[in-house]
Amino acid sequence: MTxxxxxxxxxxxxxxxxxxxxxxEQRGTILVVxxxxxxxxAALLAGVxxxxxxxxxxxxxxxxxxxxxxxxxxxEARVIGLAETExxxxxxxxxxxxxxxxxxxxxxxxxGPGLSAGxxxxxxxxxxxxxxxxxxxxxxxxxxxxLAAQAEAVRSCRGRAxxxxxxxxxxxxxxxxRSAVEADPLAAARRAADLLGCVVIMKGxxxxxxxxxxxxxxxxxxxxxxxxxxxxxxxxxxVAGLLARGxxxxxxxxxxxYLHGQAGRLLAERVGPIGFLARxxxxxxxALLREAEAGTGS
Numbered sequence: 001m002t003x004x005x006x007x008x009x010x011x012x013x014x015x016x017x018x019x020x021x022x023x024x025e026q027r028g029t030i031l032v033v034x035x036x037x038x039x040x041x042a043a044l045l046a047g048v049x050x051x052x053x054x055x056x057x058x059x060x061x062x063x064x065x066x067x068x069x070x071x072x073x074x075x076e077a078r079v080i081g082l083a084e085t086e087x088x089x090x091x092x093x094x095x096x097x098x099x100x101x102x103x104x105x106x107x108x109x110x111x112g113p114g115l116s117a118g119x120x121x122x123x124x125x126x127x128x129x130x131x132x133x134x135x136x137x138x139x140x141x142x143x144x145x146x147l148a149a150q151a152e153a154v155r156s157c158r159g160r161a162x163x164x165x166x167x168x169x170x171x172x173x174x175x176x177x178r179s180a181v182e183a184d185p186l187a188a189a190r191r192a193a194d195l196l197g198c199v200v201i202m203k204g205x206x207x208x209x210x211x212x213x214x215x216x217x218x219x220x221x222x223x224x225x226x227x228x229x230x231x232x233x234x235x236x237x238x239v240a241g242l243l244a245r246g247x248x249x250x251x252x253x254x255x256x257x258y259l260h261g262q263a264g265r266l267l268a269e270r271v272g273p274i275g276f277l278a279r280x281x282x283x284x285x286x287a288l289l290r291e292a293e294a295g296t297g298s
Contacts, residue, residue: 004218005218006218006219016293017246027244028055028107028246029059029105030055030058031059031060031103032058033090034233036087036089037063037084037088037089042233043070046240047077049235050110050237050244051241053241055245058074058076059078059080059102061079061095062114063081063088064081065084080102082094089121092123095123095127100128103132104133108244110137110237112140114233117143121142121143125147125150129153132157136162138162138164138236138243139164141169141236145172160249162198162200162239162249164201165202167181167185170188173192185202190216198212201235201257203235204221206220211249211253219257221264222264224273226264228274234260259285262288263282264281
């Protein structure tokens with residue numbers, strides 16, 4: 001991937017895999033690991049976005065206290081309730097025993113929505129980095145800060161991993177000031193891609209996608225309305241859903257950023273430049289995909 005401005009015309013030159021007639025398994029299974037007692041909805045937002053992006057089956061592993069409500073809110077998903085810590089986070093021991101066999105039967109695993117950075121998040125990421133089988137990975141939110149200590153494990157994914165940091169998360173990952181990341185986000189993204197050997201989506205008012213080979217795409221942004229709670233969870237879910245369908249990591253990242261941004265533009269027209277909700281973003285994705293894929297010849 002060479003450096004490009006992310007446009008529909010260029011994306012149409014590298015179309016997404018289109019599922020043939022058949023079962024939901026052929027469109028891929030995704031596992032979302034996330035949520036906490038205080039932020040249970042983040043995993044739900046990501047899971048809905050993955051299904052709206054075309055994934056065939058959804059599993060969500062979250063804290064036991066939120067599992068029943070999440071299963072009722074999202075009946076399309078299989079929800080696995082895990083033991084939790086006193087702070088309301090997924091307990092690392094429960095993650096270590098329950099998540100590996102689930103991840104091994106999935107095409108994509110999303111780790112992080114609703115999880116805070118710290119020792120618990122680091123333990124969960126170690127579990128999944130060592131036992132995700134052949135599944136592609138999307139690593140988001142609190143899982144990103146501790147990845148420098150697990151760089152070899154991320155590199156072992158052989159380019160089938162995507163991270164989605166904003167400036168603060170990137171600064172913690174690289175051990176640098178946030179202001180330095182904001183001054184040159186592309187340089188920070190390239191440094192992270194080189195460190196981890198993965199695809200990097202550097203989020204912000206404008207976004208950069210960098211792959212491990214050094215190629216980069218730039219997206220001018222979907223508008224200020226996307227700077228809202230839960231928007232990043234939706235983006236990570238879109239990317240994971242496209243990975244589950246069989247897209248390569250850089251392709252899923254580029255299409256995911258574009259679809260997320262175009263959803264922001266569409267909602268700005270329908271609702272207003274600010275004030276739309278993250279939960280509304282995912283609902284626009286199927287129509288945007290239909291429109292975008294109409295010119296691919298696929």
